[in-house]
Amino acid sequence: MSLEKSEKFIIHSPTRSQGRSFDRRDDVFEKRVLAGGQAVMYRGNCLDIIPTLPKGSIDAVITDPPYSSGGMMRGDRTGSTRSKYQSSGKLITEHASFSGDNLDQRSYLEWARMWLSLALYVTKPGGVAITFSDWRQLPTATDALQVAGWVWRGIVPWDKINARPMPNRFRAQCEFAPWASNGPRDFTREGATYHPGVLSECPPYNAKRQHSTQKPVGIMETLCKIVVEGETVLDPFSGSGTTGVACLRTGRRFIGMELDPGNFEIACKRIEEK
Numbered sequence: 001m002s003l004e005k006s007e008k009f010i011i012h013s014p015t016r017s018q019g020r021s022f023d024r025r026d027d028v029f030e031k032r033v034l035a036g037g038q039a040v041m042y043r044g045n046c047l048d049i050i051p052t053l054p055k056g057s058i059d060a061v062i063t064d065p066p067y068s069s070g071g072m073m074r075g076d077r078t079g080s081t082r083s084k085y086q087s088s089g090k091l092i093t094e095h096a097s098f099s100g101d102n103l104d105q106r107s108y109l110e111w112a113r114m115w116l117s118l119a120l121y122v123t124k125p126g127g128v129a130i131t132f133s134d135w136r137q138l139p140t141a142t143d144a145l146q147v148a149g150w151v152w153r154g155i156v157p158w159d160k161i162n163a164r165p166m167p168n169r170f171r172a173q174c175e176f177a178p179w180a181s182n183g184p185r186d187f188t189r190e191g192a193t194y195h196p197g198v199l200s201e202c203p204p205y206n207a208k209r210q211h212s213t214q215k216p217v218g219i220m221e222t223l224c225k226i227v228v229e230g231e232t233v234l235d236p237f238s239g240s241g242t243t244g245v246a247c248l249r250t251g252r253r254f255i256g257m258e259l260d261p262g263n264f265e266i267a268c269k270r271i272e273e274k
């Protein structure tokens with residue numbers, strides 16, 4: 001992997017004293033410029049890093065945050081992500097667990113409001129947010145978007161097609177991508193593009209996955225097309241970097257953030273190799 005630039009930063013963020021960080025070890029964050037300057041990845045807590053971006057510099061925030069879900073009861077939710085987000089009932093032992101996924105409902109709402117408020121500040125007027133959720137957290141996700149100041153525009157369901165059959169129950173076959181704008185958005189601009197109301201694609205097979213909740217690149221490519229080529233997408237919860245890969249394949253610029261050092265390395269590699 002060729003890295004044009006790799007820098008380390010000491011954080012002097014006022015958010016530190018407000019208890020926003022999950023992990024006190026990430027007092028240093030790292031910035032890597034990738035793909036000839038088309039993409040940048042930051043390693044660290046997005047609550048600390050988003051405020052370092054210039055106001056109004058982002059065209060769309062497209063992300064897949066921790067859902068703090070995986071069960072109806074608090075005990076279910078506090079399990080490791082590796083055990084909660086399994087595929088076809090099999091434990092995905094080869095993927096690391098990730099943090100930030102164990103909040104109860106009130107805390108999740110407040111945390112989501114915090115990062116969505118920061119994201120709004122760095123998004124240009126009329127810019128877009130698309131943030132994934134599962135069925136359990138959907139009401140909280142749309143509340144958080146609005147409390148943070150975004151104008152809620154709708155929900156794009158993702159049909160995962162091959163969801164696990166569940167006896168005497170409906171399959172949990174969809175995840176959901178509520179979307180919103182930073183105030184009014186001009187829907188009358190020249191050269192209109194038309195976007196689907198439902199996304200359909202199987203999740204990546206286990207053998208092809210590098211993250212336990214990895215999204216299909218095709219789904220992220222469709223979402224990235226909400227902004228035009230050359231515009232900039234921010235993903236504060238990049239995981240294995242799928243949004244970044246989708247951006248580069250479709251000619252969008254990308255800024256990603258990832259707390260976990262292992263996932264950060266995977267994301268940088270995937271983005272470089274796209």
Ligand SMILES: C[S@@+](CC[C@H](N)C(=O)[O-])C[C@H]1O[C@@H](n2cnc3c(N)ncnc32)[C@H](O)[C@@H]1O
Binds near residue numbers: 046237238240258259
């Ligand atoms: C649901 S996963 C994203 C998966 C991604 N869509 C993919 O395709 O690989 C969420 C990611 O957010 C990261 N994360 C959790 N809290 C974070 C924070 N405060 N700042 C930055 N990243 C965070 C986790 O380590 C995890 O990899």
